[in-house]
Amino acid sequence: MPSISKKGLSMPESPIRKLVPFAEAAAKKGKKIYQLNIGQPDIKTPDVAMQAVKDNSIEVLSYSHSAGFASYREKLAKYYERNDIHVSAEEIIVTTGGSEALLFAMGTITDPGDEVIIPEPFYANYNGFATSSGVTIVPIESSIENNFALPPISEFEKLITESTKAILLCNPGNPTGYLYTKEEVQQIADLALKHDLFVVADEVYREFTYDGVKHNSIMSIPELANNAIMVDSVSKRFSMCGARIGCLVSKNKEVITTAMKFAQARLSPPTLAQIASEAALDTPQEYFEEVNEEYTLRRNILVEGLEKIEGVNVAKPKGAFYCIAELPIESADDFAQWLLEDFEYEGETVMVAPAAGFYSTPNTGLNQVRIAYVLKRENLERALQILEVAIKEYTSK
Numbered sequence: 001m002p003s004i005s006k007k008g009l010s011m012p013e014s015p016i017r018k019l020v021p022f023a024e025a026a027a028k029k030g031k032k033i034y035q036l037n038i039g040q041p042d043i044k045t046p047d048v049a050m051q052a053v054k055d056n057s058i059e060v061l062s063y064s065h066s067a068g069f070a071s072y073r074e075k076l077a078k079y080y081e082r083n084d085i086h087v088s089a090e091e092i093i094v095t096t097g098g099s100e101a102l103l104f105a106m107g108t109i110t111d112p113g114d115e116v117i118i119p120e121p122f123y124a125n126y127n128g129f130a131t132s133s134g135v136t137i138v139p140i141e142s143s144i145e146n147n148f149a150l151p152p153i154s155e156f157e158k159l160i161t162e163s164t165k166a167i168l169l170c171n172p173g174n175p176t177g178y179l180y181t182k183e184e185v186q187q188i189a190d191l192a193l194k195h196d197l198f199v200v201a202d203e204v205y206r207e208f209t210y211d212g213v214k215h216n217s218i219m220s221i222p223e224l225a226n227n228a229i230m231v232d233s234v235s236k237r238f239s240m241c242g243a244r245i246g247c248l249v250s251k252n253k254e255v256i257t258t259a260m261k262f263a264q265a266r267l268s269p270p271t272l273a274q275i276a277s278e279a280a281l282d283t284p285q286e287y288f289e290e291v292n293e294e295y296t297l298r299r300n301i302l303v304e305g306l307e308k309i310e311g312v313n314v315a316k317p318k319g320a321f322y323c324i325a326e327l328p329i330e331s332a333d334d335f336a337q338w339l340l341e342d343f344e345y346e347g348e349t350v351m352v353a354p355a356a357g358f359y360s361t362p363n364t365g366l367n368q369v370r371i372a373y374v375l376k377r378e379n380l381e382r383a384l385q386i387l388e389v390a391i392k393e394y395t396s397k
């Protein structure tokens with residue numbers, strides 16, 4: 001039989017999805033599962049977006065421009081303007097999800113063997129994108145003790161080698177929920193300028209910030225214009241994960257020209273989903289206010305509930321809709337599987353994502369889980385109740 005590529009064999013499995021077979025088996029047995037493991041919001045997609053697709057009378061579902069509809073990019077530029085990000089339509093390439101923007105960014109700025117420094121824990125799929133591009137991720141550990149704040153810049157500097165091409169920041173962070181301060185973003189910008197590095201900023205959770213704290217975009221630092229690449233997405237902003245629309249944004253012309261070649265190779269982003277995404281930009285401001293209020297309440301329920309469970313330590317998120325919790329156990333992998341296979345409380349259980357998959361340093365975060373607060377408040381309260389019983393039972397085994 002012909003052999004599979006080394007690259008293919010080294011592609012990491014998604015740590016979030018590897019528990020799925022156990023969840024399916026549990027569901028088959030009739031167990032109800034509260035899914036705290038994935039970032040699929042239950043929030044309704046804005047009506048304007050759905051309506052735009054329904055109202056359409058397209059007769060030929062054709063390709064679009066490789067960079068995406070010009071009308072959509074114009075409107076996106078206006079949206080960014082309102083968010084203190086000054087870019088033109090020509091500085092935006094519409095992609096098939098933020099995922100493709102990340103792949104294009106890696107393809108545009110790295111060669112095999114290059115290194116990208118990323119604070120860990122980080123969004124696990126960065127591993128897959130790095131493997132696809134032959135890039136080595138150099139992790140820098142942030143810690144639950146200080147809510148996963150930016151590690152000291154001196155620690156970043158120690159990791160910079162001849163092969164370093166970029167620093168990747170996820171802001172607000174998945175899985176940490178950490179929202180970088182203006183000073184932290186500026187520190188990263190200064191470091192990138194000093195060492196002539198790119199900064200790739202994954203800002204897909206920009207709107208999800210709590211406690212009145214504002215998001216600080218890497219794109220709002222004028223001196224960094226040639227070094228900054230922003231990755232964005234409609235997936236979470238408008239609860240449109242299935243649309244598969246994102247974008248790559250940069251003021252660096254060479255970055256855009258090069259990324260466009262990747263964009264041309266895959267022809268175009270999805271046409272119907274661009275119609276929905278363009279219309280979604282007309283979503284009334286109240287939608288975001290309501291959604292943020294809902295997530296704030298959910299976050300408070302989750303953090304307060306977790307803090308009440310003996311032995312649990314939780315980092316309070318200021319953004320996105322995830323948190324990392326340290327549990328009084330040794331292996332979150334084993335615990336997460338046990339929750340699905342061997343445990344139930346009144347016919348119900350919970351599904352969590354073991355956090356080790358969000359670290360690339362081996363044997364780190366073994367007793368941590370990532371919890372997504374994407375469930376309705378009453379379900380979140382119930383899930384916390386079940387988790388408390390489960391931890392008691394598991395630790396007294």
Ligand SMILES: Cc1ncc(COP(=O)(O)O)c(C=O)c1O
Nearest residue numbers: 097098099123174204233235246
């Ligand atoms: C931090 C982060 N970046 C990028 C993505 C990819 O999003 P999409 O490809 O759905 O736009 C996700 C999805 O969960 C994410 O959490």
